[in-house]
Amino acid sequence: MTEANNIVWHASEITKQDRTSQNKHQSPVLWFTGLSGSGKSTITVALEKTLFERGIRSYRLDGDNIRHGLNNNLGFSPDDRKENIRRIGEVAKLLNDAGLITLTAFISPYREDRDKVRQLLPEGDFIEVYVKCSLEGCEARDPKGLYQKARSGEIKGFTGIDAPYEEPVAPELVIDTENNSVEAAVSEVLTFLEERKYI
Template sequence: MTATNHIVWHDSIVTKQHRLDQNNHHSPVLWFTGLSGSGKSTLTVALEKALHERGVRSYRLDGDNIRHGLNNNLGFSPEDRKENIRRIGEVAKLLNDAGLITLTAFISPYKEDRDNVRSLLNGQEFIEIYVKCSLDGCEARDPKGLYQKARAGEIKGFTGIDAPYEEPESPELIIDTEQQSVEEGVATILQFLEKQGWITRNSY
């Protein structure tokens, strides 16, 4: 018998719907996936600011930031990458229930792991956003110098070099950061959220 046999879910009186009504917006999870250097973090920072200015409550989960705390015991093996995304999926589910729009910026290279997070949420609340940028484009940017280290053999298992990245097959949105500016990308996402009814044009 495992410990989970003795655990019982304790419901709250305040429900997710109460929180959504109070916030006056829905709480989808916007899952930004793409190669290192594709622009995920830059986009989510700018989008978070735009949502805040509209009075929309959101929270940003960034891959590097999470590895400073919650996931600082994980490496970059396929098994650790899987556990990294599993934990983030559970955190995103809690923030979804809290009524916040969640912005996640993780390479999340494996389709199965992204699909597992989608399955945690109800309906269409998981919005996969493929931040598209070619490997050459990401290497040319290389803001953290990681590609250079990976090419030199200093980093093993680096996505796009000696570890795979499985592109989304049918993401809800594609933001091509080699073709679109940050401002254009944010505008595209905001328009999508408005069209889907997740936020209103005058959320503030």
């Protein structure tokens, strides 16, 4: 990758504070991480709908969706996974500055990569949400049939099977999807946002 030279940041006359003031809410990045099948996408879809119905501006970034476009040149090697999350972090940073609540649904298996995204954002604007479900629970759901393919050797480097997943050490929020409904998960996130005056 070549390094860009002779570039200068061109500042806007509209600040993030201007945007959040107009929106009447803050613009945190809610980073949903967890194993494949844990419920990240399902929860963020439901949460996005609820926020929209309440007049709260948000946008959802989903792992598979992003790989259809922005990251369609990346595979699932450790280096490609790191680059995938780096790019998403930069997009999330832009949406944060734009005054939107950003919902991301990415396995993002490495702590270091998630921490790097946290460092991109202002203090308090990165909310790590651990969507907790055991490997057995995720494998029993297997909504895309990926675990079955990984077990049969059709997919190599699959998180939780033959590639690691590093659980968050101190996430802002833990959602147990093995024992709770989608509705309960959405309610838990909304309560968190309300109590901390994000919305």
